Amino acid sequence: MTTTTTPSLNTGKLSIRKNDMVQVIAGREKGKTGRVLKVLAKTGRVLVEKTNMVKRHMKPNQQNPQGGLLEKESALHYSNVLLMCPKCNRGVRHGHKVEAGKGKKGSEKKVRVCKRCETVLGE
């Protein structure tokens, strides 16, 4: 048996970047879409705008003399989000494509492409 399957999401390298639009595919926020605010490369987690909100109890301080509840995004594991494809209008798995002559000084440029429709989803 020689099966060579290399899912792009399990290469150990994050291919989701800040400001990408992603769709959540697992957990209580399943189906939600949002913009990536931050990528935490060390833990393999991403912070998605208005997604996976958690309430933090704040003690009164100078900025907030009343104290109280603060809602804040909590990071999701990157394997629980998919990059949005504007053409498919859904979260998709993506692959990589090398475009010759599109990089700096005519070098090769690696781009991310939708696996369904092959639309280029950015670098």
Ligand SMILES: [Zn+2]
């Ligand atoms: Zn697509």
